[in-house]
Amino acid sequence: MNALPPLPEVPVGTVLELPKGDWRYGGHHLRLRVEQVRHDLSHYYDNQWIWLVGERLAADGTPMGPMGALVRVSVLR
Template identity: 60%
Template sequence: MNARLDVPAGTIVTLRKNDWRCGGYPLSLRVEQLRHDLSRYYDNRWIWVIGQSLDPQGAPIGEVKVLVRVDALRSA
């Protein structure tokens, strides 16, 4: 994957349990930052995302740093 992924801060994504590592459950997330500098260590197939986990009503419930499948963000 050569094209750099751009997801603007404030974007809300819903990730399935297999779209991110170490979760095992769906996650609703408001993106704050993408860590492109770390993505190269994962063959540009996974990227670290810093953001706010959201409850079912969309209210923030805490900061998360998660490793997300790039394809999941592209389709979000």
């Protein structure tokens, strides 16, 4: 069995600015304040993608509701 690459730390409260190509299933730019990191799901994606749960933010920082996002790990390093 091959070892998976390590996952980066994403502290709770981090605000990520993600272009549409760096997260799956949205098709648009995403601003996300991280509330939870689901490391347990990342092994299904060979640790190339990481599941984050957080608060979607408008451009001015206004909260827009909770959401989950599958984020490309390479943009977090």
